[in-house]
Amino acid sequence: MMGLPHVLIFYTFVSARTTPEEGNNELSATVSNLARRWWRSKKHSKGSNKETNSLMAVDTMKQQLTKVLSDDEALINKKLPKELLLRIFSYIDVVSLCRCAQVSKAWNILALDGSNWQRIDLFDFQKDVEGPIIENISRRCGGFLRQLSLRGCQSIADGSMKTLAQLCPNVEDLNLNGCKKLTDASCTAFSKHCSKLQKLNLDSCSAITDNSLKALSDGCPNLTHINISWCSNITENGVEALARGCRKLKSFISKGCKQITSRAVICLARFCDQLEVVNLLGCSNIRDEAVQALAEKCPKLHYLCLSGCSALTDAALIALAQKCPLLSTLEVAGCSLFTDAAFQALARSCRYLEKMDLDECVLITDNTLIHLAMGCPRIEYLTLSHCELITDEGIRHLSTSPCAAENLTVLELDNCPLVTDASLEHLTSCHNLQRVELYDCQLITRLGIRRLRNHLPNIKVHAYFAPVTPPPSAGGSRQRYCRCCVIL
Amino acid sequence: MEDDNSMSERILRSLETIVNNDPNLKEFVVVPAEANTKNKSPVLYEEHNIGLESWCVKHIYRYAYLELFEARKLLLKKKLPFNKERSLNHLLIGVLLINPDVSTFWNVKRELVERDVLSVNNELLFTKLVLSSKSKSNEAFAYRRWLLNRALAKLQKNDMRALQSLFDGEMSVCEMAAAKNANNYHAWTHRIWSFETIGHRMANFSVLILRELEFSQQWLSQHVSEHTGYHYRQYLLNAVRNSKKITCVFEYYYSKVVESLGLVNENDPKDILTLLLGKEKSCKPLEETNNLINSFSLLLFDLHNTVDMLNSIFPNHEALWYHRRYLLHHLIKTAYEYHGLSFKMNEKLDDVALHGTNIVNMENSGFSDGEKQPKLFKTQPNRVESSLFYQSLVKTESEFIKKNLTGALHLARRYEKWLQFVFCMKDV
Numbered sequence: 001m002m003g004l005p006h007v008l009i010f011y012t013f014v015s016a017r018t019t020p021e022e023g024n025n026e027l028s029a030t031v032s033n034l035a036r037r038w039w040r041s042k043k044h045s046k047g048s049n050k051e052t053n054s055l056m057a058v059d060t061m062k063q064q065l066t067k068v069l070s071d072d073e074a075l076i077n078k079k080l081p082k083e084l085l086l087r088i089f090s091y092i093d094v095v096s097l098c099r100c101a102q103v104s105k106a107w108n109i110l111a112l113d114g115s116n117w118q119r120i121d122l123f124d125f126q127k128d129v130e131g132p133i134i135e136n137i138s139r140r141c142g143g144f145l146r147q148l149s150l151r152g153c154q155s156i157a158d159g160s161m162k163t164l165a166q167l168c169p170n171v172e173d174l175n176l177n178g179c180k181k182l183t184d185a186s187c188t189a190f191s192k193h194c195s196k197l198q199k200l201n202l203d204s205c206s207a208i209t210d211n212s213l214k215a216l217s218d219g220c221p222n223l224t225h226i227n228i229s230w231c232s233n234i235t236e237n238g239v240e241a242l243a244r245g246c247r248k249l250k251s252f253i254s255k256g257c258k259q260i261t262s263r264a265v266i267c268l269a270r271f272c273d274q275l276e277v278v279n280l281l282g283c284s285n286i287r288d289e290a291v292q293a294l295a296e297k298c299p300k301l302h303y304l305c306l307s308g309c310s311a312l313t314d315a316a317l318i319a320l321a322q323k324c325p326l327l328s329t330l331e332v333a334g335c336s337l338f339t340d341a342a343f344q345a346l347a348r349s350c351r352y353l354e355k356m357d358l359d360e361c362v363l364i365t366d367n368t369l370i371h372l373a374m375g376c377p378r379i380e381y382l383t384l385s386h387c388e389l390i391t392d393e394g395i396r397h398l399s400t401s402p403c404a405a406e407n408l409t410v411l412e413l414d415n416c417p418l419v420t421d422a423s424l425e426h427l428t429s430c431h432n433l434q435r436v437e438l439y440d441c442q443l444i445t446r447l448g449i450r451r452l453r454n455h456l457p458n459i460k461v462h463a464y465f466a467p468v469t470p471p472p473s474a475g476g477s478r479q480r481y482c483r484c485c486v487i488l
Numbered sequence: 489m490e491d492d493n494s495m496s497e498r499i500l501r502s503l504e505t506i507v508n509n510d511p512n513l514k515e516f517v518v519v520p521a522e523a524n525t526k527n528k529s530p531v532l533y534e535e536h537n538i539g540l541e542s543w544c545v546k547h548i549y550r551y552a553y554l555e556l557f558e559a560r561k562l563l564l565k566k567k568l569p570f571n572k573e574r575s576l577n578h579l580l581i582g583v584l585l586i587n588p589d590v591s592t593f594w595n596v597k598r599e600l601v602e603r604d605v606l607s608v609n610n611e612l613l614f615t616k617l618v619l620s621s622k623s624k625s626n627e628a629f630a631y632r633r634w635l636l637n638r639a640l641a642k643l644q645k646n647d648m649r650a651l652q653s654l655f656d657g658e659m660s661v662c663e664m665a666a667a668k669n670a671n672n673y674h675a676w677t678h679r680i681w682s683f684e685t686i687g688h689r690m691a692n693f694s695v696l697i698l699r700e701l702e703f704s705q706q707w708l709s710q711h712v713s714e715h716t717g718y719h720y721r722q723y724l725l726n727a728v729r730n731s732k733k734i735t736c737v738f739e740y741y742y743s744k745v746v747e748s749l750g751l752v753n754e755n756d757p758k759d760i761l762t763l764l765l766g767k768e769k770s771c772k773p774l775e776e777t778n779n780l781i782n783s784f785s786l787l788l789f790d791l792h793n794t795v796d797m798l799n800s801i802f803p804n805h806e807a808l809w810y811h812r813r814y815l816l817h818h819l820i821k822t823a824y825e826y827h828g829l830s831f832k833m834n835e836k837l838d839d840v841a842l843h844g845t846n847i848v849n850m851e852n853s854g855f856s857d858g859e860k861q862p863k864l865f866k867t868q869p870n871r872v873e874s875s876l877f878y879q880s881l882v883k884t885e886s887e888f889i890k891k892n893l894t895g896a897l898h899l900a901r902r903y904e905k906w907l908q909f910v911f912c913m914k915d916v
Contacts, residue, residue, distance in 0.1 A: 126569055152570050178570065439498060444527045460494075463527045466543055467492045 114144035126152035134160035138167040149175035158185040165189035177203040187212035191219025199225040210238030217245020229255035236264035243271040251277035265290035269297040282308040291316035295323040302326045307333035317342035333359035343368040347375030355381040366394030373401030383412040395423035404430045414439035421448030428455035438463040496551035504578035515620040552579040588625040623665035629678045658682035693733045713805040729783040745785040748792040764877035804896040
C-alpha cells in the first residue's frame with residue numbers, strides 16, 4: 001500500500017507547476033492514469049484477501065469519483081460550504097490530503113490550499129523528495145507554512161531552499177537534518193527572508209560553515225533552538241556570532257563539532273542566559289572554564305551532555321552543582337577524570353536528576369552511588385558501563401534508595417567486572433525496573449538472572465547468555481508438520 | 489526473544505567495530521564452544537585475529553538473516569531510508585563471516601557499494617577476512633573481482649603505484665587462500681584472472697611474469713601432489729609463449745638450460761635452437777625468436793630441473809607425471825612451430841590427450857603392452873623427428889621411465905603408453 005501515496009504526493013506537487021485553473025485537467029489526467037497503472041500492476045501481483053478488498057473499495061471509490069466529476073455541483077459540495085470543507089481538510093494527514101486533491105477540481109483547490117499545509121513532515125518520503133517538490137510546496141503554502149521537516153531528504157539543494165525562504169517568510173520550525181547538499185547559501189536566504197525562524201536543525205549538513213551562523217545571527221533574532229551537530233567546519237567564531245545575535249537561544253546542540261572551544265561556550269553562556277538544553281557531545285576541546293561559565297550564567301539549564309569531553313575535571317561538575325539545581329539530564333560518558341567528590345556535590349544539590357550517563361567514568365566508586373541514592377530520588381535512567389570500581393555494595397545502596405522503588409527503569413552495568421549475583425538480588429526491590437544491561441559482567445550467572453526474572457517477570461536482562469529455548473532455524477523455516485497434524 | 493536480539497545486535501556491532509578499525513586483520517575463526525558458562529563476550533580479538541564462540545553463531549545468524557531479508561525488500565523498491573542503509577553493514581558482516589555462500593547478501597553489499605555507502609577498500613579487506621575462514625568461497629572471489637573492476641575503472645591511467653598495490657594485494661590473498669585449502673581452484677582461477685586483468689595493464693610485464701614463475705616453482709616444491717599449482721604454472725608458460733610484450737631473453741632460465749644440456753654458453757641464444765632443432769627454414773623476427781627461446785628454455789628447465797628433481801625427492805605423485813606430459817606436448821609443439829609445420833597428435837585422441845583418465849580406457853581398447861604400433865602411424869620422420877633434440881628427448885624419456893619402474897610402476901607404465909599411443913613417440 002505504500003506505493004500509491006508516494007506517487008500521488010510526487011505528482012500532485014510536480015504537476016502543480018501550472019496554476020490550478022488551467023492545469024487541473026492535465027493534472028487529474030496524469031494522476032488518474034498513474035493510479036490506474038498502479039492498480040493494474042498490483043492486480044497482476046499475488047492476490048490476497050486484503051488486496052481484493054481494497055480493489056473493491058477502489059472500484060466503488062472510482063464510481064463515486066466519476067459521479068462527482070460528472071456533476072459539476074456534487075451534493076457534498078452543495079451541502080457543505082467551502083469554509084467547512086477547508087476546516088475538515090485541515091485535520092487530515094498529508095497522504096489523505098493528496099488523495100482528496102484527486103477528487104475534483106473544486107476539491108483540488110481546497111485540499112491544496114496553503115492553510116492545510118502549515119505543518120509538513122516529509123521524512124517518510126525522503127527518497128522521493130526532490131527540488132521541484134519543495135518549490136511547489138512553497139508556492140502552494142506561501143505564508144501559511146509554519147513547520148517543515150525535510151529530515152533525511154538528501155537530494156535537496158540550495159536552489160529549492162532559496163525559493164522556500166522567499167515564498168514562505170513565516171516559517172518557524174525547519175528541520176533539515178541530513179540534507180547534505182545544503183551550503184551557506186541556504187542559511188543566507190533564511191536570514192534574509194525568514195525573520196520568524198525559531199527552530200533550525202542542521203544536523204549532518206556538513207557543508208555548513210561559520211558564515212551560516214553569522215547570517216542567522218543577523219537575520220533571525222528569534223531563534224530559540226539550533227542544532228549544528230556534525231557540521232565539522234563550524235568554529236568558535238561562528239558560535240560567537242550566533243550567540244551575539246540570537247539571545248533568545250534555549251537549545252544549543254553541537255554534537256561532534258570538534259572545533260568548538262571553551263571560548264565559544266563562554267560566549268554562548270554570556271549572551272544567551274535562557275539556555276536550557278546544551279549538547280556538546282564529542283567537543284573534546286572544552287575545558288572546565290567553559291562549563292563553569294555555562295553554570296554561572298544559565299541557571300535554567302536542565303539538559304547537559306558533555307560526553308567525550310575528556311579534559312573536564314571535578315571543578316566543572318562542582319560549578320554545575322552549585323548553580324544549576326534544575327539539571328535533570330546529565331550525560332558525561334567518557335569524562336574519565338570525574339571522581340566521587342564531584343558527584344557527591346552534584347547529588348547534594350541537583351535533586352531533579354532523572355537521567356545520568358556515567359559510561360567510562362572509571363574513577364567513580366560505590367560512594368557516588370551512595371550519594372546519588374540519597375540525593376536524587378527521581379533517577380530513572382542510570383548508565384554505569386565500564387565503571388570498573390562499582391561493587392555489589394553500591395548497588396545495594398542504590399536499590400534501597402527512594403528512587404529505586406519507584407522511578408528507576410533502566411540500569412546499565414555492562415563491563416562492571418566486580419558486580420555479582422548479589423547485586424541482582426538487591427535489584428529485586430526495584431519494582432519499576434524494565435531493563436538491566438549486564439554484558440561482560442563475568443561474575444553474573446544464569447542462575448542469578450533467573451532469580452531476578454522470577455521477582456520481576458517483565459524485566460529485560462541483557463547479557464551474553466544464549467536463551468534456553470533454541471531459536472527456530474533461519475531461512476528455510478518450514479514447518480515440519482502440517483497444521484492439522486499439529487492440532488491432532 | 490527480544491533480549492536475544494539485543495544480544496545479537498551487540499555482538500554484531502562489536503564485530504563491525506573491529507572489522508572497521510583494524511586494517512591488518514589476519515584471520516576469522518569460529519571457535520568451538522558448546523555452552524557459555526560465563527557472561528562474557530563471544531567475540532575474541534587478539535593480535536589481529538577474530539574469533540567467534542560457536543554458541544552464539546545460530547542466534548546472530550538467525551537475527552541478521554531475518555533482518556536483512558526484511559530490509560532487502562525495501563532496498564529493492566528503493567524505499568529504504570538513508571539511515572537504515574547505513575546500518576546494514578554490521579548484519580552483512582556477521583552473516584557473511586558465518587556463511588559466505590549466500591549470493592543474496594553479497595548482492596546487498598554490491599548495492600550498498602554502488603550507492604557509496606560502503607567503500608571499495610574496506611570491502612576488499614573484508615573479503616580477505618572472509619576468505620581467511622572459508623577460502624573456497626567462490627562468492628567471495630566473485631565479489632572481489634567485481635570490486636576490483638570498479639576500482640580499476642576509477643583508477644587513473646598512469647597510477648602505477650596503486651595498480652601495483654592492488655596486484656600485490658590480490659597475489660597475497662590468493663596465496664593465503666590456496667595455502668589454506670588444498671586444490672583450491674577458486675583461488676588459482678582468481679590469481680589467473682588478476683594476472684590477466686591487472687597484470688596486463690602494468691608496465692613491467694616481463695618482471696611480473698618472472699616473479700610469478702619463481703613463485704610457482706617455490707609453491708610446487710612445497711605442494712608436489714596438488715594439480716592446481718601445476719595448472720597455474722602451465723598457464724604462465726602459455727602466457728610467456730603467447731605474450732607480445734616480452735622482448736628479452738630470460739637469462740636465468742636460459743643459462744640453466746644450457747648448463748643442464750651440458751653445453752657451453754653460446755654467444756647468441758639463437759644458436760641453441762639451431763643446435764637442437766636444426767636450421768629453420770625462414771628467418772623470423774627477433775621478438776618471435778626470443779619468444780621461442782624463452783618458452784623453449786622454460787619448458788626444458790621445467791622438464792630437467794623442476795620435474796626431475798621433484799620426482800626424485802617425492803616419487804609416485806601423479807600430478808607430476810601429468811605435468812611432464814604437458815611439458816613434452818608443448819616442447820614438441822614448439823618444435824613444430826619452429827619449423828613452421830602443423831602439429832597434430834593422434835587425431836582421434838586429440839581432445840583427451842592431456843587428460844589422464846582416458847588412458848586407462850586405452851588398455852581395454854585393444855592395445856596391449858607388447859603389441860606393435862598399428863601401421864596407421866608409420867610415416868617418414870619429418871624435420872622435428874629427425875632433429876637432435878627429438879632423439880635426445882626419446883632417450884631421456886625412456887631413461888626416466890626405466891628409472892621409475894621400480895618406484896612408481898603403475899604411473900611409469902601409463903606414461904609409457906601415453907607416449908607410445910597418444911603421443912606417437914616411437915622407440916620409447
